[in-house]
Amino acid sequence: MIPDSLKFKKLVMGCGNMLFADDGFGYEVISLLENMELPEDVGVIDAGTGAPYYLMSIMDKDCPVEKIIVVDIIDFKLEPGTLKKLGIKNLTKIDKYNFDAHDMPLSDYLLKAKEAGIEVVIIGCQAKRVTMPDIEVGLTDEVKNSLENAVEMVLEELKE
Structure with a gap:
């Protein structure tokens, strides 16, 4: 049975853990999106560190999801707060997606999707x-200052 949170054509998933400073970026973007009027076919999920479990459910043949937008921190040695839109080919360059804390690499599930x-x-x-x-709750100023632009990037992706 598909959870109600996955019964959308487009799904925005915020990843990370708000207890570890900038790793809470995904949570913060999702919090902003949850307070906005979004199209009926769009769902938003604070996946935290449990994104692989949501992605397993998306693989169900009855799941209507056609597009997944993952919002998360990256480490590409850019200026802190720099936003970057990445495609599936970039997954192998994101260390966090290849080995996570639960030995369930997020990249495997995204590639299968x-x-x-x-x-x-x-x-x-x-x-x-x-x-x-x-534990350090709260984003650095550089990452906090990128939140509105990140929301705009998500909204642009939802139009496509």
């Missing part, structure tokens, strides 16, 4: 500081 005909887009933000395992 793509193979199943689901469009996959990643809106990444260059982190300045990720404090794991030390």
